[in-house]
Amino acid sequence: MPIRELAARWAPPGTTALRLTLAAALAAAVTVALFVTGRHQSPDYTAQLFGQSGAAALRLKARLATAVLALALVQLVLALWMYGRLPGAGQPPRGVPMAHRIGGIVLFAVTIPIAVQCMCAYGAQTATTRIAVHSLAGCFFYGMFAAKVLLVRTRRLPGWVLPLAGGTLITVVAVLWYVSALWYFNGNALP
Numbered sequence: 001m002p003i004r005e006l007a008a009r010w011a012p013p014g015t016t017a018l019r020l021t022l023a024a025a026l027a028a029a030v031t032v033a034l035f036v037t038g039r040h041q042s043p044d045y046t047a048q049l050f051g052q053s054g055a056a057a058l059r060l061k062a063r064l065a066t067a068v069l070a071l072a073l074v075q076l077v078l079a080l081w082m083y084g085r086l087p088g089a090g091q092p093p094r095g096v097p098m099a100h101r102i103g104g105i106v107l108f109a110v111t112i113p114i115a116v117q118c119m120c121a122y123g124a125q126t127a128t129t130r131i132a133v134h135s136l137a138g139c140f141f142y143g144m145f146a147a148k149v150l151l152v153r154t155r156r157l158p159g160w161v162l163p164l165a166g167g168t169l170i171t172v173v174a175v176l177w178y179v180s181a182l183w184y185f186n187g188n189a190l191p
Contacts, residue, residue: 019151019157027143031136031142034142038123041120043122062181067110068114068173069181071107075107076166081096124136133179144168148162
């Protein structure tokens with residue numbers, strides 16, 4: 001069943017609060033499911049990412065995470081342009097919404113190998129503050145992404161909902177990059 005039909009079934013037109021509650025519940029459910037799964041995952045520190053393991057996998061993940069951050073910033077610019085909030089840009093060409101959608105798919109696709117390797121190699125850990133923030137933010141990213149997909153397919157929402165959802169996703173990507181890629185590039189220390 002398409003998401004739009006599912007949303008319509010669970011939240012008939014005119015029930016904005018119910019739609020928002022459903023999206024929040026979806027975000028929470030996905031986040032908790034991933035975190036609980038990760039907590040029960042036996043770490044396999046030899047897990048590979050595109051044939052790389054150990055320090056080489058960390059380097060590759062840091063580079064991929066930097067690409068994800070760059071894609072998230074492109075998504076932000078495209079969204080601002082679509083909604084007429086990009087100063088001096090004028091009206092966006094017709095292809096901007098499609099570029100935003102394709103960019104979101106590519107961004108999501110790039111995160112999958114990183115997340116799978118993290119989950120297989122480490123699971124969801126809380127040994128240090130940095131690791132706990134990384135684990136929770138990584139799980140929340142997928143929960144929030146699921147909620148945003150539901151929200152973007154839902155009609156009649158207040159104008160602040162999609163910008164808040166998109167802004168939350170970009171913030172989570174930035175946090176993930178800070179506690180992982182920047183940590184790696186900075187000699188395994190947070191600045």
